[in-house]
Amino acid sequence: MDAINLTIIDRNFIELVKKESGENPYLCYQCGNCTAGCPYTTFFDYPVSQIMRLLQTGQKDIILNSRAIWVCATCETCTTRCPCQIDVAHIMDTLRIIARRENRVSEKDIKLFYDEFLSSMAKYGRIYELGLLLGYNIKSGHIMTDADLGPKVLTKGKIHFLPKKIKGRDKVSKIFERFKDRTRRDGR
Amino acid sequence: MADREYAYYSGCSLEGTAVEYDISVRRVMEALGIRLSEPEDWSCCGSTPAHTVDHLLAAALAARNLTIIEKMGFNTVITPCPSCMMAFKKAHHRMKEDIRFKDEVNSLLDEPYNLNVQSKSALQIIIEDIGLEKVKERVTHVMPDLKVAPYYGCILNRPPEIAQFDDPENPLSMDKIFTAIGVEVCDFAFKVECCGAAYGVPKRDMVNELTYKILSMAVDCGANCVAVACPLCQQNLDLRQQQVNIRKNTSFNIPVLYFSQIMGLAYGYSPEEMVIDKLVVNPDSLISSRITLSQWNEMKAREAEASKAKKKEKKNIEKIEEET
Numbered sequence: 001m002d003a004i005n006l007t008i009i010d011r012n013f014i015e016l017v018k019k020e021s022g023e024n025p026y027l028c029y030q031c032g033n034c035t036a037g038c039p040y041t042t043f044f045d046y047p048v049s050q051i052m053r054l055l056q057t058g059q060k061d062i063i064l065n066s067r068a069i070w071v072c073a074t075c076e077t078c079t080t081r082c083p084c085q086i087d088v089a090h091i092m093d094t095l096r097i098i099a100r101r102e103n104r105v106s107e108k109d110i111k112l113f114y115d116e117f118l119s120s121m122a123k124y125g126r127i128y129e130l131g132l133l134l135g136y137n138i139k140s141g142h143i144m145t146d147a148d149l150g151p152k153v154l155t156k157g158k159i160h161f162l163p164k165k166i167k168g169r170d171k172v173s174k175i176f177e178r179f180k181d182r183t184r185r186d187g188r
Numbered sequence: 189m190a191d192r193e194y195a196y197y198s199g200c201s202l203e204g205t206a207v208e209y210d211i212s213v214r215r216v217m218e219a220l221g222i223r224l225s226e227p228e229d230w231s232c233c234g235s236t237p238a239h240t241v242d243h244l245l246a247a248a249l250a251a252r253n254l255t256i257i258e259k260m261g262f263n264t265v266i267t268p269c270p271s272c273m274m275a276f277k278k279a280h281h282r283m284k285e286d287i288r289f290k291d292e293v294n295s296l297l298d299e300p301y302n303l304n305v306q307s308k309s310a311l312q313i314i315i316e317d318i319g320l321e322k323v324k325e326r327v328t329h330v331m332p333d334l335k336v337a338p339y340y341g342c343i344l345n346r347p348p349e350i351a352q353f354d355d356p357e358n359p360l361s362m363d364k365i366f367t368a369i370g371v372e373v374c375d376f377a378f379k380v381e382c383c384g385a386a387y388g389v390p391k392r393d394m395v396n397e398l399t400y401k402i403l404s405m406a407v408d409c410g411a412n413c414v415a416v417a418c419p420l421c422q423q424n425l426d427l428r429q430q431q432v433n434i435r436k437n438t439s440f441n442i443p444v445l446y447f448s449q450i451m452g453l454a455y456g457y458s459p460e461e462m463v464i465d466k467l468v469v470n471p472d473s474l475i476s477s478r479i480t481l482s483q484w485n486e487m488k489a490r491e492a493e494a495s496k497a498k499k500k501e502k503k504n505i506e507k508i509e510e511e512t
Binding site: 020022039040042043071073074075076077079080087089093094096097100107109110111112113114115117118121125126127129133136140145146148149152153156157158159160164166167168169171172174175176178179182183 | 200201203204205207229230231232234235236237238239240241242243244245248249252286295296297298342343346347348356357380381382384385386387388389390391392394397398427428430431465466468
């Protein structure tokens with residue numbers, strides 16, 4: 001692991017995370033309970049307790065470029081078990097939001113899957129599962145993702161070939177538009 | 189005649205890959221005297237993808253549905269999918285805690301949400317509003333071969349201050365329901381371990397590793413099937429079970445049923461009515477031994493009679509031996 005220079009502390013970053021998450025990362029005393037229970041820790045580059053420590057020391061770049069913040073599935077184990085009642089999963093969520101805003105995405109496939117999900121939602125109002133999967137496969141370049149499941153899903157009649165469009169889909173897409181306008185206005 | 193009526197938000201998964209969950213929940217609720225009313229023109233809750241973009245956007249996408257339900261005049265909505273339920277609960281919770289956040293969310297909506305709707309899982313309604321006595325009363329059939337590992341998944345009961353139901357580490361609602369309907373429950377240690385959630389598509393290997401652990405634990409605790417209350421858990425454990433077998437060189441063949449399908453079978457619905465054929469791993473061998481409750485009681489009475497007779501005979505022999 002690389003050495004981390006703890007004398008360069010990005011205090012603005014700490015304040016931003018505190019403000020956006022509503023949580024106080026300084027309450028963490030590094031007991032490691034979150035990491036002990038985290039089902040994803042073997043897939044993380046930095047275990048969640050280390051992300052908390054990196055946050056306390058304002059290591060913005062390491063955190064926002066980490067894989068951990070994208071691989072976290074918000075399973076809430078860390079939040080449930082934190083003895084200091086820190087909503088750790090919410091902090092991870094907030095870090096991911098900030099990383100996305102700054103266009104730092106260490107796990108491009110995960111982000112692409114989320115984006116395809118939301119564009120399906122904005123278009124039809126509900127999720128069009130087949131369209132979501134095909135869109136992901138084409139854009140990610142992993143054309144054969146879950147091709148093995150195709151026969152199972154098709155013979156079971158579990159997937160719709162056409163999207164279910166709701167009447168109020170314009171109302172849903174308007175929520176996305178208003179949100180975009182707002183972010184533009186805030187200069188984010 | 190319905191005793192109670194609730195709003196019912198099925199969510200996108202229950203229209204597609206989890207249609208058997210939707211059908212079985214509706215039928216079981218009907219059997220328990222609950223009428224369900226679907227909000228007109230509901231939209232997707234936003235699920236995980238929305239809260240990776242922004243908490244405000246996530247809350248607004250969820251709250252659009254809560255507004256519709258509020259306008260229908262309901263104060264409780266049943267959300268069988270834990271992901272939808274958590275999206276609704278978090279939106280409601282944050283809007284309630286922070287009045288400025290509430291105003292911001294409402295500024296993104298056509299019509300404001302006024303914090304009058306509680307979202308609850310079908311399990312919570314069954315335990316708290318219907319009660320185990322009634323759950324038991326309705327039983328017509330017994331499935332003596334089922335040994336269930338009750339798998340709750342990660343967000344059905346967590347985080348506790350938002351979920352507000354059952355225990356976050358050792359939830360018992362499904363255990364209690366199965367015990368009430370006469371189904372054997374195994375002592376399963378991975379009740380709340382995460383299955384990999386929405387990462388099945390972008391991170392399949394990771395999901396296969398996580399479900400491998402859960403399936404192994406289910407087999408190790410002596411279960412011959414897993415019961416779930418979440419469409420993603422079901423999909424990852426059942427539809428992707430063969431992927432696990434290939435990756436880990438295992439031979440899992442353990443059926444993964446929705447808790448509502450098991451309840452329905454105990455209530456006399458046919459496997460067709462519980463849409464059992466939509467499951468990938470076939471549970472037929474476990475449920476084909478299903479008998480009616482009266483047949484079961486007769487069998488048990490005969491067994492008791494036989495053991496009583498045996499004891500009597502043994503006593504007689506001992507008596508004769510003593511005398512001689």
